[in-house]
Amino acid sequence: QDLRALFSNTVQTLTRTMGLRRCALFLKANEGPRLGCVFAHGFENTGLVRGLAVAHDEAHLTHRLLQRPAGFLWVRSAQVAAARQQLPASLEPMLMDSGLALGVVDIDGQPRGLWWVDTGRADAPLDAVACAGVQSLTRAFGADFARLTRPPSRPAAAPIARAA
Numbered sequence: 129q130d131l132r133a134l135f136s137n138t139v140q141t142l143t144r145t146m147g148l149r150r151c152a153l154f155l156k157a158n159e160g161p162r163l164g165c166v167f168a169h170g171f172e173n174t175g176l177v178r179g180l181a182v183a184h185d186e187a188h189l190t191h192r193l194l195q196r197p198a199g200f201l202w203v204r205s206a207q208v209a210a211a212r213q214q215l216p217a218s219l220e221p222m223l224m225d226s227g228l229a230l231g232v233v234d235i236d237g238q239p240r241g242l243w244w245v246d247t248g249r250a251d252a253p254l255d256a257v258a259c260a261g262v263q264s265l266t267r268a269f270g271a272d273f274a275r276l277t278r279p280p281s282r283p284a285a286a287p288i289a290r291a292a
Contacts, residue, residue, distance in 0.1 A: 131276050156240050228245060235274040
C-alpha cells in the first residue's frame, strides 16, 4: 500500500467501523517545535484545519503528550474545560464539549505527531470501546507510516571477486 491508501483505510476504519466523524493528523515539522496538520477529515471547514500549524511548547498539553512515544489521552466531557486551557489557542475551537482522543504517532520509537479524533457531535461523547480502538489504530498507523516513508534500502554490494 501507499500513503494515500493508508490515509483512506484509516478514515474508513474511524468512520465506518468505529462510527467516528472527525480526525486530524498533526506531524512535527523537521525544524523547530511546531506541529502542522497534514490531514483532516470531517471538520466543518476541513481546509482551514489542514492549514493549522501550532507551536507545541512546554505549556501546552500537546507538548506533554509528545514526550511519550506511545502516549494516548482520552479527554472526557467533564475534562473539556481544563483541556481547552491547556491546548494551543488555535486548537481550542476544534474541541467539542463531547471530548476527544489524542494519540501519539510513534515512528521508530520517536513521538512524531498526534491524531486528533472525536465523534463530530457535541451530544455524543467517545466511549471506552472507541478510545481503545483509536489507541490501537494510532499505534498501527505509526508503524505503517514509518514503513511507507522510510527510504528504500539499497541492496548490499556484491563482494569483489579476486583473481587467483
